[in-house]
């Protein structure tokens with residue numbers, strides 16, 4: 001799939017998945033898409049965990065607590081910690097966000113679907129997921145991406161009109 005096509009086709013998918021496993025090579029490439037993302041001062045603060053062990057995938061979905069996620073054949077977790085750059089600013093949130101979008105576009109290009117789950121795991125499920133996967137105590141599971149072939153519809157989120165958000169040569173022009 002051409003890149004702009006994948007950008008236009010990507011949607012947050014929160015429905016059932018086909019019971020088709022994700023080949024390890026595909027999962028590895030999705031992780032690679034995340035690892036190749038830009039990062040502040042090239043500090044590469046994001047750690048990426050691909051999960052295809054069915055018992056672990058199921059346990060992650062149980063921790064998340066949504067029945068549709070239980071049908072996902074795989075998951076990807078983005079793990080981070082605050083990491084001050086030489087200027088003192090930590091870009092770790094920007095870093096894992098860039099990784100997440102790279103992965104979501106690669107997921108779309110390969111015909112899979114997912115959704116960026118962050119808000120719903122913060123403050124509890126994130127720690128439980130981290131314990132399950134042996135994530136060091138000083139690191140946080142920031143993003144959980146259930147991945148698989150979608151078996152349902154993917155409604156498009158309503159986007160603001162392009163012309164009200166993007167301009168040439170000045171704000172609002």
Ligand SMILES: Cc1cc2nc3c(=O)[nH]c(=O)nc-3n(C[C@H](O)[C@H](O)[C@H](O)COP(=O)(O)O)c2cc1C
Pocket residue numbers: 010011012013014115116117118119120121156157
């Ligand atoms: C930082 C961030 C956190 C998000 N957290 C969640 C979440 O916890 N659960 C969820 O279902 N979707 C989550 N989303 C997905 C958004 O709800 C979704 O991107 C938005 O509604 C637009 O839909 P689209 O992705 O189909 O364009 C998150 C997205 C971002 C960027």
